[in-house]
Amino acid sequence: MNYDAAAWHEYFVAQAGAAAALAGLIFVAVSINLREILRFPQLPGRVAEALIALVQLLVVAMIVLIPDQSARALGAELLIIGVVVVLSLLTFQLQSLRAVPAGAEGESAGSPRARVLIASQVVGLPVILAGATLVAHAGGGLYWLAAGTGLAVVAGITDAWVLLIEILR
Numbered sequence: 205m206n207y208d209a210a211a212w213h214e215y216f217v218a219q220a221g222a223a224a225a226l227a228g229l230i231f232v233a234v235s236i237n238l239r240e241i242l243r244f245p246q247l248p249g250r251v252a253e254a255l256i257a258l259v260q261l262l263v264v265a266m267i268v269l270i271p272d273q274s275a276r277a278l279g280a281e282l283l284i285i286g287v288v289v290v291l292s293l294l295t296f297q298l299q300s301l302r303a304v305p306a307g308a309e310g311e312s313a314g315s316p317r318a319r320v321l322i323a324s325q326v327v328g329l330p331v332i333l334a335g336a337t338l339v340a341h342a343g344g345g346l347y348w349l350a351a352g353t354g355l356a357v358v359a360g361i362t363d364a365w366v367l368l369i370e371i372l373r
Contacts, residue, residue: 252296
C-alpha cells in the first residue's frame with residue numbers, strides 16, 4: 205500500500221481545485237434560489253451538508269499537501285476531520301428529519317428518508333478509514349481518500365443540482 209502522501213501530490217491538487225469549484229457552485233445556487241430554499245425546512249440543512257462535504261475535501265487536500273509530515277501524523281489529522289464531518293452531517297440530517305414529518309409535501313425536494321443517515325457515512329467514513337490505516341500503517345491508506353473523494357464529489361454535484369434545478373420544479 206502507498207502511505208507516502210508526496211506520491212499523491214497531483215491528485216490532491218486536483219481535489220482541492222474541484223472541491224473549491226463545487227463549493228462555489230453551492231454558494232451560487234443558494235444566492236440564486238435562497239427564497240425557494242427557505243420554503244422547505246429541510247433544505248437549509250442540505251445546503252450545510254453539501255458545504256461540509258466539499259469543505260472536507262478541500263481541508264483534506266490541503267492537509268495531505270503539507271510537506272514532510274509523517275504518515276501517522278497525517279492519519280491522526282484525517283481521523284479527527286472524518287469524525288467531525290460525520291458528526292456534523294449527522295446533526296444536520298437529524299434536524300432535517302425533525303423538520304419534516306414522514307410523507308410531508310416537498311420531502312423529495314430536500315432530504316429523502318432513505319438517504320438521510322447514509323450520506324454522512326459515505327462522505328466521512330473513507331476519511332476515517334484512511335486516517336486509521338495511516339496510523340496503523342496497514343490497510344488501504346490514501347486509497348480510501350480516493351474512494352471518499354469520488355463519493356463526496358457525486359454528493360456535491362447532486363446537492364448543487366437539487367439546489368439549482370430541482371428546487372424550481
